[in-house]
Amino acid sequence: MRNYHGHVIDQVPTILELAGVSNNNQQGVPFPGRSLKSTFTEDTDSQRNIWWYHEGNRAMRVGDWKIVAASEEEWELFRLDKDRTESNNLAGDNPGKGPGAGKAVAEYIG
Numbered sequence: 001m002r003n004y005h006g007h008v009i010d011q012v013p014t015i016l017e018l019a020g021v022s023n024n025n026q027q028g029v030p031f032p033g034r035s036l037k038s039t040f041t042e043d044t045d046s047q048r049n050i051w052w053y054h055e056g057n058r059a060m061r062v063g064d065w066k067i068v069a070a071s072e073e074e075w076e077l078f079r080l081d082k083d084r085t086e087s088n089n090l091a092g093d094n095p096g097k098g099p100g101a102g103k104a105v106a107e108y109i110g
Contacts, residue, residue: 004036004043007033007052008033009033010034010035013031014037017037049061055071057071064082065078066078076091
């Protein structure tokens with residue numbers, strides 16, 4: 001079992017690489033995301049920050065930490081290597097990583 005995390009935007013580049021097809025769309029611009037093919041056969045340390053924003057809901061994952069906020073709600077913080085079900089909000093115990101980090105996430109994603 002591998003411990004690499006990917007995102008839905010990685011599916012198209014992965015399928016294209018597996019099929020031996022260029023990762024450019026009709027306008028010659030690469031699709032977002034990156035191929036996960038190498039993670040099928042080897043462990044890799046090339047983790048990256050993943051963020052998403054949809055209809056006011058937002059989140060960012062950095063390593064084992066994930067900060068999330070539903071639309072108009074306070075930020076919540078989870079340590080996914082110890083709490084995969086996101087049941088234990090650590091924002092109050094880690095002010096530098098929790099609500100205080102919400103501003104950094106907002107600036108990062110625009």
